[in-house]
Structure formats: structure tokens, C-alpha cells
Amino acid sequence: MADLLEQTRAALHDELALFDAVAGGAEDGDLAGAVLPLIRQDQERAVLVAALRLYAAACLVESCQLVRAGRPWPEAVHAIDRGLIRAGVALRARMRQLADQMLAALAPAAPPQRAQVLLASADAGAPPARPVPVLRDPDAVSLTEYLAAPPAGADARGLAPVHLTAVAAHWPALARWNSVAYLLGQTHAGERLVPVEIGRSYVAAQWSQDLVPMRVLLDRIAAGETVYLAQHNLFHQVPALHADVLMPDCVYTDLPGKPDETAVVSNCWLGAAGTVSPLHYDEHDNVLVQVVGCKLVRLYAPGPAGLYGDGTAVAGNTCGVDVDAGSGSTAAAAAYRARHAGFRWHDGYVECVLRPGDGLFIPAGWWHYVRALTASFSVNYWF
Ligand SMILES: O=C(O)CCC(=O)C(=O)O
Missing domain, CATH: 2.60.120.650 (Cupin)
Structure with missing residues (x-):
């Protein structure tokens, strides 16, 4: 493991230098937590890409530090997982490699077994009235x-x-x-x-x-x-x-x-x-x-959200009409449909x-x- 940690640190030399410049030191504290606020979708693409790379590097370094400090292995793997989840493609291959090697070296082989299933039986209900071909x-x-x-x-x-x-x-x-x-x-x-x-x-x-x-x-x-x-x-x-x-x-x-x-x-x-x-x-x-x-x-x-009544887009690609709120035979659903009368509830x-x-x-x-x-x-x- 020690070699792996040193290799990771050497490979991240540039990111660590950048981290020193931005956040004042790579050795102490919550590295990834300090970098996370730098990831903002509203900034220029080049800045966002740099911030994602920096975040991924901070996750890798944090993970190595946790191993070195003798912390339980899930903590070290969680640090890498946070990078894999949030940093997109930035340093992905290196994160996957370190996670695989850490898991092989540190995690117990046999997980506890549970007989449970995700789903015991399924009732899909009646077939839809307007089926997709x-x-x-x-x-x-x-x-x-x-x-x-x-x-x-x-x-x-x-x-x-x-x-x-x-x-x-x-x-x-x-x-x-x-x-x-x-x-x-x-x-x-x-x-x-x-x-x-x-x-x-x-x-x-x-x-x-x-x-x-x-x-x-x-x-x-x-x-x-x-x-x-x-x-x-x-x-x-x-x-x-x-x-x-x-x-x-x-x-x-x-x-x-x-x-x-x-x-x-x-x-x-x-x-x-x-x-x-x-x-x-x-x-x-x-x-x-x-x-x-x-x-x-x-x-x-396809069509503009406005085509479906006042269902203005709330997140660019998402319609403001709540299909669930207007479905069913309750008075509340009928009132919701009436408030969004231009929406195609029935056809x-x-x-x-x-x-x-x-x-x-x-x-x-x-x-x-x-x-x-x-x-x-x-x-x-x-x-
Ligand atoms: O399964 C879902 O909840 C959504 C899937 C979806 O929106 C998609 O595949 O584009």
C-alpha cells in the first residue's frame, strides 16, 4: 500500500501545487471539502474543468491520508467514491485504479449475506389505454x-x-x-x-x-x-x-x-x-x-413546455406541470387540472x-x- 500512496502523491504533483496556491496547503484539514465550493456550474468551462480535476485530486490525497492514518477502509474508499461521483471524467481512471487496489488490499473478502430480495412480487396494474407501439x-x-x-x-x-x-x-x-x-x-x-x-x-x-x-x-x-x-x-x-x-x-x-x-x-x-x-x-x-x-x-x-398549458419549464428541460398532482379522481386532482387547463391531461x-x-x-x-x-x-x- 505504501508504494501506491507514494505513486499517487507523485502523480498528483501539479494538482497539489495548485491546491497549495488556491487553498493554502495540502497536508492538513478537509482537502476535498475545501475544494468542493470551487465546483460551480455557472463558471467558465475551463475553470470548471480545473476545479473538477482539483477536487478529484483532493479526494485521492484525502483517501491516501486516511489509509496512512490507519482509518477503517470504508472511509478511504468513500473519499474516492466522492471523487468518482462528483468529478465526472477528471482523473477517473486513476481513481478507479486506486479504489480497486485499496479494496483488494484492505477490504474483507466475504461480505455478510442477506437472503432478501429488492422486490418480492410485482403488480404492474392495468395495461395503459394509449399504449406505445x-x-x-x-x-x-x-x-x-x-x-x-x-x-x-x-x-x-x-x-x-x-x-x-x-x-x-x-x-x-x-x-x-x-x-x-x-x-x-x-x-x-x-x-x-x-x-x-x-x-x-x-x-x-x-x-x-x-x-x-x-x-x-x-x-x-x-x-x-x-x-x-x-x-x-x-x-x-x-x-x-x-x-x-x-x-x-x-x-x-x-x-x-x-x-x-x-x-x-x-x-x-x-x-x-x-x-x-x-x-x-x-x-x-x-x-x-x-x-x-x-x-x-x-x-x-416534442414541443415547447408552453404547448402543454402553463407548464413552464422549471429546470430548462423540465415541465412545471406535475403529472401526479393532476392524476386521479380526487377533488384536489380535479382542482389541479383546472388550474392547468391547457395541459393535455386526457390526450x-x-x-x-x-x-x-x-x-x-x-x-x-x-x-x-x-x-x-x-x-x-x-x-x-x-x-
Ligand atoms: O427511469 C427514470 O426515472 C427516468 C429515466 C429517464 O428519464 C431517461 O432514461 O432519460
Whole structure:
């Protein structure tokens, strides 16, 4: 371990010098905590990139210091996890290497076993009245052929959502990720730190974010708390989970306006029943794949948020209308619908329920609202 710590320190010479200049010393105190306020999305890109790199370096140095001080190994790995979660690509390879080597050297081999499952049984409810068209077990060729004749309700690119049933039926993850013991085992007894959102949705009044060990997230899901590991590339932290999935080759579909080479960005979504991604759109085409549990997805064709009544965007790409608040037969829901009378509550959308092994093709720009009907684990691919 001593060699590794020295190598890390030598490799970070430039960052440490910068840290000395900015924050007055790399030896003492909470290095990463001191650097964190420097990461601000509103600053010039070059400054943000430098701040992210500095933060990653501070996390690495802090981690080494914790090992040297003889602190329990999860503390040292948590310091690296904070860097992996917050610093994007900055020093990612070095952080992954140090985390792997530390875990191999310090963490106990056999994690405690728990027989529990993420989800005991699933009731996906009634099929939606306005279903997304279904294509069974598609590949890039069949999806390209299907989309060649623009489907009903297609957007300006000639695209519309497609429910890709059984697209991931062969993934090892389908047989593994429902096991809490398996998830704990792949994350060093659940000690790896992960980001969680606490509250029904990121536009709800009572909503916050935290970093917690995976075991805490799994306990909270089991306790029925509305917690969500959302839009996080867990695969960068835990490559063993990446080995359980196979990127659907639909991401190679020949779509209008697409360059030949596009980068694919993948994220994990693990949470309790009732978590919601509010109505929003993304700039990339997407395949959302369900591994554990069921999700309801409602989609509206691209258009300005104003098209849907006074649902002004609250976060650039997020509609201000709360689909949940206006759904159902209560007086409160009816009053909410009346307040947002221009919103298309009763038409203009399609819906589907994703079950384990299913995927959903969501073309760029399509508004989508997603609600977990059960505890749920999904993976998405933006391409
Ligand atoms: O599953 C979710 O909660 C949201 C997924 C999503 O918004 C996406 O894949 O773009």
C-alpha cells in the first residue's frame, strides 16, 4: 500500500501545487471539502474543468491520508467514491485504479449475506389505454426498418417511441440484480458510496440529495422510503455490475440526423416504488431498459413546455406541470387540472409499462414522465 500512496502523491504533483496556491496547503484539514465550493456550474468551462480535476485530486490525497492514518477502509474508499461521483471524467481512471487496489488490499473478502430480495412480487396494474407501439426483441436492423416508415404521431425527424419488449431478456442482470446479497457482494458489503435523491421527485417541495453507502440505500428501499439513485453511472464505480448488462444493439440504429459515430452514455436508476422522474426531455436519443420491477412511462411529442398549458419549464428541460398532482379522481386532482387547463391531461400522449427485460426507445426531445410502480432497477443508454 505504501508504494501506491507514494505513486499517487507523485502523480498528483501539479494538482497539489495548485491546491497549495488556491487553498493554502495540502497536508492538513478537509482537502476535498475545501475544494468542493470551487465546483460551480455557472463558471467558465475551463475553470470548471480545473476545479473538477482539483477536487478529484483532493479526494485521492484525502483517501491516501486516511489509509496512512490507519482509518477503517470504508472511509478511504468513500473519499474516492466522492471523487468518482462528483468529478465526472477528471482523473477517473486513476481513481478507479486506486479504489480497486485499496479494496483488494484492505477490504474483507466475504461480505455478510442477506437472503432478501429488492422486490418480492410485482403488480404492474392495468395495461395503459394509449399504449406505445410494441416491437418484440428488436435489433438495430429491425428497429431501423420499423422506423423507416414514420409511425403514427411521429415527430419532425419521423420518429416516435417504441416499446422494445424482451430486448434485455438475456442479460445476466435479470437473474442477479433482484438479490440484495448480490448487490451487497458487488459493492464490498454495500460500503461503496452512491448518490441518492430523497423525496418523490426532483421538483417536489421536500426533496434533497445525499451520498450514502449502498447498504443504506438498499435498507431504505426495503423500508419503503422514497429514495432514488437516479441518473448515476454506477458502472464507473462498480465495473462488476457492468459485466451483467449488454448494451442493446438498438443504440446502433440508423436514425435521421445522427452522425456515424456517437458516444453512448449509460446511467443506472435504482429506487423505491413511487419515485418519479417528472415530465422532461433529453437532447439525446435513448433506450431505457428495465431490469428489476416495473415502471410507467408517459410520453408527449416534442414541443415547447408552453404547448402543454402553463407548464413552464422549471429546470430548462423540465415541465412545471406535475403529472401526479393532476392524476386521479380526487377533488384536489380535479382542482389541479383546472388550474392547468391547457395541459393535455386526457390526450396527446402514449404510455407503456416496462417490465423486467423490456426497453423503451425514447427519441431525443420527447417529453417523458416516469414513475416506479414497484421497487425498481433500470439502466439507460443515451446515444
Ligand atoms: O427511469 C427514470 O426515472 C427516468 C429515466 C429517464 O428519464 C431517461 O432514461 O432519460
